[in-house]
Amino acid sequence: MRTSQFFFTTLKEAPADAEVVSQKLMLRAGYIKRSAAGIYTWMPLGLRVLRKVENIVREEMNAAGALELLMPAVQPFELWEESGRGPAYGPELLRFKDRHQRDFVIGPTHEEVITDVVRRDVKSYRQLPIHLYQIQTKFRDEIRPRFGVMRGREFLMKDGYSFHTSFDDLVREYGNMYATYSRIFTRLGLKFRAVAADTGAIGGDGSHEFHVLADSGEDDIAFCPDSDYAANVELAEAVAPATPRAAAGKALEKIATPGKMACADVATFLAIEPKQIVKSIAVVAEREDGDKQFALLLLRADHELNEIKAAKIPTLGAFRFASDSEVQEYLGCVPGYIGPVGVDAGKVTVFADRTVAAMSDFVCGANEAGFHLSGVNFGRDLPEPAVFDIRNVVAGDPSPDGKGVLGICRGIEVGHIFQLRSKYAKALNCAFLDENGKSQIMEMGCYGIGVSRIVGAAIEQGNDDKGIILPPTIAPFAVCIVPMGYHKSEAVKAAADQLYADLKKLGIDVVLDDRNERPGVMFADMELIGIPHRVVIGERGLKDGQFEYKGRTEAEATMVAQGEIVGLLQGKLCGA
């Protein structure tokens, strides 16, 4: 492509309402143009990137044995009534009546339609498994569209659905998709993590999210830099400390801590670290028969309670925080000074976090206003507690897979794989006849990738003050040729045209900037739009038989002999 034949529309400034860097840069680079809130036109430059992402997704899905089809964007609402999702979906679901007053929706997702297709066409176990996917424009009427293409209302999505005779076979395909998604994001050249979206390792009754790592992400992810472990912070397991509890070394002592109710204040007052303090969180679980269970959840003062985990304690279950009067009633003390020592075991249950269970000589509330206890030890001063993982992980925690130490980063969700099991198949009676001629409901998986969101996420991950940085696999062009004086120097023009023709012949996606612009303008544009490799051709270099090469992220350009430039680029693109 020659820039003179392209439609470049770069902007010096991003519109004032652009919020995140990818949105600003995509608008400035002329990738997209806003049509309405959350609705964009993909301009030719941006569409090149979108299509490259789309093609990588398609190639890998096909290689994995999935079959592409194309379902209608407009779906009969009846199917949504049949699945029971219609009323539940809320105003994000765009409903309308056609001219004959029949109800339709613009599909935000296609579980109903694909299940309807499969139940009509698949009768026998011999036709299974089947994995069908599409790459399609979808519409979700987000209440607050934002972040450009990352949270738009109209967006391009790959959604796949697999159907199976057994859970085992679903698990097999789930693993296949886990591997396929990993290949896709690797080929896209992105730093990413597959994040357990619930308790599950692969094979559990579970789901995984695929996140592109970027500071602007909306999700906190705990990950291990030395392995592929990653999980949402809320779901990552906080493993027990490797070193066992030290023996008691101090005597139990009651200390006056007047007015020091917050752990941080106690730590400062006593000149100790928060790591030596145990905080007690009073909660109440109300039983159906009206009984109340009052419990103390013990956490190290610098840790945070994870309510999802705590609610999974079998002997506790769903709980709420205790009121001040309940604290007074069960512990005879105002909040701020409560603790596990000396409580009535018949009335108060104590659950300790794994980290707390490994502590000795710690400080906690004395159950007496204005006092704390120090030198507290389990087994000596109070009974051994029931121990559970009830906190959020923090950076520095051991990785649950035993392969290193966790870090915390932010991620942008760009993919999600999910074991649906029989949720939709049951509601829509999607059944098959098994080997014995018996009708069975199918097992189902679904697998999504936000194709247009990937473009935004890739730019969130790759950018600098000059503009967009993209891997050559998805950059709008892999190489740009910037001639100095294309319209003035015959030699420059000839060399530029020749290199352009040579690279094109090799199938390299090259753009020749043949506009009659100042070098500064051309350099700035090529950097802004994110071209990974730049070759500058000028009269001075030509005299020595040299071109100037610069990688998008390199600080300095280097001179390269004319005869070596093609090989250099091939090497860089091949290695990419």
Place this chain on the structure above:
Amino acid sequence: MRTSQFFFTTLKEAPADAEVVSQKLMLRAGYIKRSAAGIYTWMPLGLRVLRKVENIVREEMNAAGALELLMPAVQPFELWEESGRGPAYGPELLRFKDRHQRDFVIGPTHEEVITDVVRRDVKSYRQLPIHLYQIQTKFRDEIRPRFGVMRGREFLMKDGYSFHTSFDDLVREYGNMYATYSRIFTRLGLKFRAVAADTGAIGGDGSHEFHVLADSGEDDIAFCPDSDYAANVELAEAVAPATPRAAAGKALEKIATPGKMACADVATFLAIEPKQIVKSIAVVAEREDGDKQFALLLLRADHELNEIKAAKIPTLGAFRFASDSEVQEYLGCVPGYIGPVGVDAGKVTVFADRTVAAMSDFVCGANEAGFHLSGVNFGRDLPEPAVFDIRNVVAGDPSPDGKGVLGICRGIEVGHIFQLRSKYAKALNCAFLDENGKSQIMEMGCYGIGVSRIVGAAIEQGNDDKGIILPPTIAPFAVCIVPMGYHKSEAVKAAADQLYADLKKLGIDVVLDDRNERPGVMFADMELIGIPHRVVIGERGLKDGQFEYKGRTEAEATMVAQGEIVGLLQGKLCGA
């Protein structure tokens, strides 16, 4: 692809409500599956065809210098108010309010959106011309969706829009698109015609429709088999007869024709051909000042009046048919016996069709109930008339380009190119600064192709009692290998697998039918779904080192030496 890994869902019978052959065959072959009226899922097999069509369109559009972009399907209604089209469009336009009660439409076409994009980005003549196109799913709420994908509500369309500094440049691009569309339909392997959709040759202020020729088409097209002339029947020029009017040979005679008012009855009664009779059609043009012009339009009895052409007679203009009382008032006669002889030239104007003007010794009404005149001759019995082309062409008429004789066929419109001029650019103030810094409104063209409709039209053109016949360029697979006993004979399996691998390596789109089905089932399926080339591999043939080859439209199979089959297929696909 192996059929065992594909999702084949052929049907013995088409659903009862399928109307046309392409719809029946696409449903039977498992190309599509109905979701709602006019709304279909493209199953994997059909999607292969759709994508091949789409890719040919894309490649040729890119080669022609157009740039692909992707506009949103959901458009703000404001733009439709600005262009003035919103209220006019009617219920085919799907409107809805988003959750914030803002008005949107699901775009049936994108003139407004593209004009909005261009007016915001293009400021100078230096940025023009520009041609932007997209390939996108569109929705039109047809009142009576029918014919499967040929008149569906949701469909895939290529729509392109070009912008120019001058009409001359628009005409240049219009010619470029005329040639590009011709290349596209040629590559698609379809019999087609570019049809002048109004008076226009290319370069006029005009438009052309591209029709795939098929008996089931909804439009009548006049075409010349010996040239590329084609036009809608209503618009095709009926040229004057090549042979001049013969000299008068008979005397004027008044003949009693009691009760014979229709031309056919007169012909039978007089034992002459309708070609010897001139019918007179009485019309009235009412002027703004209240004046009435009464006129007789003379046509040969076997020809049909073309009202569009007649209304273009400068001295007539818009007209209506005369009432019986007006006929009585101006001609003193009841309808059925009226004619041009002896009328009052001050009150009645006579316009003759070109064919009539070349007639002599003809029969016409005598302006007296129960009587006709025979042996009538212009110049002798009545004045020479004003002569115009006012009839529809018929098969056998000379082609207006002088290159042969017209035929009439039916066509399915699959493309349309149009010189929009400044209609939208003016309404949306899409302007540029010219060389002199003066603001000018752009000239605009638009160019559409019904991508999904092409699939239906191609099947309307190509089918037989066995199923679909498609050219290899767009067939779901170009070649099928049908082994006899793949699961029983090692030799057959080995030969089939080897040929499959060889063809794949050559980039030939081949399907291997490795299902454990009877040969008859496999043959029928491969014929039904439209595979152009079939290779059968059986033990008997293998013993002689031979495969069986059969083209989809060939009556008989031929035996081919194993070593020659690849070359044979290459030759057939290369020539395609």
